[in-house]
Amino acid sequence: MILEAVRLALTAIIRNKLRSFLTVLGVVIGVAAVIAMVTVGQGSSEQVRASVASLGTNVLVARPGRPPRMGPPTGEPPPRFSVKDADAIAELPVAAHVAPMANTSQTVVAGNANAATQIYGTNADYLAVQNWPLALGRNFSDAEVQAGSAVCVLGETVRAKLFGASDPVGQSLRVKSVSCDVIGVLAAKGAGSFGQDQDDVLLMPFKTVQRRLKGNQDVDSIAVGLSQSASSEEGIRVISSLLRERRRVGVTQADNFSVTDMKEISSMLSGVNSVLTGLLSSVAAVSLLVGGIGIMNIMLVSVTERTREIGIRLAVGATSAQVLTQFLVEAVVLSILGGTLGILVGLGLAYGGSVYMSIPFSPSAAVVLLAFGFSAVVGVVFGFFPARRAARLDPIEALRHQ
Amino acid sequence: MAKGDPLIEFRGVRRSYGSGEAEVVALDHVDLTIREGEFVAIMGPSGSGKSTSMNIIGCLDRPTEGKYLFKGVEVQDLDRDSRALLRRHALGFVFQGFNLLARTTAQENVELPLIYKGLPAAERARRARAALEKVGLKGREDHDPAQLSGGQQQRVAIARALAGEPTVILADEPTGNLDSHRSHEIMQLLQVLNREDGITIVMVTHEEDIAAYAGRLLVFTDGHLTRDEPVAERGAP
Incomplete structure (x- = not known):
């Protein structure tokens, strides 16, 4: 029925x-x-x-200034980090990889093509910190990082815009007045947590960015890949106390920097x-x-x-x-x-x-x-x-x- | 149950609507017996109680007082669903306005009562085709009511009543919407069903020449059964 x-x-x-x-x-x-x-x-x-997983579950980022949540910035800007800070953190046993970051936005030109992109000045450890494999070519050598050589590694989006179907490795491109050899291409990562394109990026040795693009010695942030055994709480504690000491923050004073892990963002x-x-x-x-x-x-x-x-x-x-x-x-x-x-x-x-x-x-x-x-x-x-x-x-x- | 046994019995049936001052009496203590195999025509002016009698016979309505026996069963005490089952298994209806389902083929219309009988689809289709053939509509199974003439629609309605293999067919002014020629065709069909298939037919009509097809005439006036007489035998004109 x-x-x-x-x-x-x-x-x-x-x-x-x-x-x-x-x-x-x-x-x-x-x-x-x-x-x-x-x-x-x-x-x-x-x-x-x-x-968050692709950023690395055990990645900490240290930035100058108070954490954004803790109120408006105080009068004078907090002191910047330097490469020495990054080197000091690298000495700590909790840190497996340390990448100082000097970032800038520039238009990149190759032949007739150009692309406005984010340029990350960093070192050879950056890929290890970010757990980011290469699709083509090679990473920076330590010598290139030390010398501030004009070499770069492309994100997938930048590669597609500038070189299309042709093999970019060995070709050169220009950022401002700097002519720069392409030595590698990063694997595509897709969109980030905020929907931004993570592949719209170009990596260079930090010294190259500091001297030839920005004209200063500043390190904007320091990305730290923790060693397997270290928890992010421990990492934050150890790195914070080191930075407080190095930046001469008095015992009664609040941090003038922040060390955050990805869990919070997540x-x-x-x-x-x-x-x-x-x-x-x-x-x-x-x-x-x-x-x-x-x-x-x-x-x-x-x-x-x-x-x-x-x-x-x-x-x-x-x-x-x-x-x-x-x-x-x-x-x-x-x-x-x-x-x-x-x-x-x-x-x-x-x-x-x-x-x-x-x-x-x-x-x-x-x-x-x-x-x-x-x-x-x-x-x-x-x-x-x-x-x-x-x-x-x-x-x-x-x-x-x- | 044999031909001649009492099939429909009214014993002091009274049907009134409303109560107190506003009470309207549609049937007033009517006694009546219709036997198996009869062809009965009911006549009378509007408001005489003939439609009320039909509704009671059809188990659509119940008497306010008195007894209505169908095959010896006291219908006045049955609930709605039991009366529905009685209609399903023993009664077939033919209405003045045909009352076919629109946008539904003749075949499907005829199958309708069989669905409620719970017959399997193949059996339903077979019986519906047989019923349509019986009323002379072979080949029109897939026509919608809108594609059929009035006479043909009434034939579909008769086939629908027939398909359920009823004991009684209740026809409420079956020719009221048809011209004279079609009316006589329909009446001949009903006469055949009565004579050859032994189906008891109770029919309400306004017209003398239609009532003449029946074997017995009942006339109602003001809620009373005022005439009950046999009709002279009449063949096909």
């Missing part, structure tokens, strides 16, 4: 294609929105996790992420509710419109329960169709959004099942009242209905 009722419901739905579609539009939009929100939300959480990002996902999903859930009310409305109209049909069915021997089942099944089939359509649209949107924001597309079976179940529940809940009204019709009145 249920199968028969489903078949009947499908017939009734197909008979009124446009109306059926408009009826379920609310459910389609609701389910699609929930699916898209949750899928994109999960994708971006995954992205955060992945990019937890902050996933926190924002889950709040946003939750917020958008609840908006989407409201639209599902509205969709359910839409179904109830149309089913009520349908019961009135089909009063005579109901009368005929009752006259030929349908019981109230059979009429109830018919209309209830119709509402459920309708909303499940809407739900299915919504799932497809939602996954489509999520896929498009993931590609656009270059985050991983991570559909979750649990969410799809949940949305499916939810749309069935919407059908039962909002279909029951109209179905009961149909089942309670007086057959004589119903047959007389025009």
Whole structure:
């Protein structure tokens, strides 16, 4: 009987294609929105996790100045780091790799092509700190770093912009007045935690950047790869106390630098992420509710419109329960169709959004099942009242209905 | 159950609507017996109680007082669902306005009561085709009501009533929406079903010449059964 009722419901739905579609539009939009929100939300959480992992779980970054959270900067700018600070940290047993960073933004030119990019002045340890493999060529040698040679390693985005299909290794490019040999290309890393392109970067020895591009001796930050045995808490403690000593911070004074690990960034990002996902999903859930009310409305109209049909069915021997089942099944089939359509649209949107924001597309079976179940529940809940009204019709009145 | 046994019995049936001052009596203590195999025509002016009797016979309505026995079963005490089962297994309806499902083929319309009988699809299709053939609509199985003439639509309705293999067909002004020629065709069909298939037919009509097809005439006036007489044997005109 249920199968028969489903078949009947499908017939009734197909008979009124446009109306059926408009009826379920609310459910389609609701389910699609929930699916898209949750899928994109999960994708971006995954992205955060992945990019934090790619930064290295045991990476610390030391920057001059107070941590950004601890209020506005005080009057005079804090003293910069120098290469000596980095060398001192490298002496510590907790530090496996230490990379001083001197960064600048410049336009890079090769032949007719140019690209505005971020230039990181660093040393040969940077790749080890970042756990970043090379796709082509080689890393800096220590001699090149010491000498401040004009050599560079390209990020994938910069390589694509400047050299396209040709092999960049051995070719040269120009930054400001500096002509520089390409010795390697980094493996593509994709988008970072904030959606920025991590491959839009060019590495040079820090001395080259300091002397020939920036004209100073400053080190903007120091990235530290901790040794396997060291925890990040221990690393932060040891490096902080070393830096306090080197920067002559008095015992009563606050740090004029910060040492942070990736966990903080990671937890902050996933926190924002889950709040946003939750917020958008609840908006989407409201639209599902509205969709359910839409179904109830149309089913009520349908019961009135089909009063005579109901009368005929009752006259030929349908019981109230059979009429109830018919209309209830119709509402459920309708909303499940809407739900299915919504799932497809939602996954489509999520896929498009993931590609656009270059985050991983991570559909979750649990969410799809949940949305499916939810749309069935919407059908039962909002279909029951109209179905009961149909089942309670007086057959004589119903047959007389025009 | 043999031909001639009492099939439909009214014992002091009273049906009234409303109560107190506003009470309207549609049927007032009617006694009536219709036997298996009869072809009965019910006539009477509007408001005489003929439609109310039909509704009670069809188990769509219940008497306020008195007893209605169908095959000896006291219908007045049955609940809604039991009456639905009675309609499903023993009654077939033919209405003035045909009451076919729109945008539904003749075949599907005829199958409708069989769905509720719980027959498998193949059996339903077979029986519906047989019923349509019986009413002379072979080859029109896939036509929608909109593609059929009034007479043909009423034939589909008769096939639908027939498909359930009913004991009784209840026809409420079956020719009311048809021209004279079609009316007589439909009546001949009902007569054949009564004579050859032994189906009891109870029919409400306004027209004398339609009532003439029946074997017995009941006339209602103001809620009372005022005439109950045999109709002179009449062949096909």
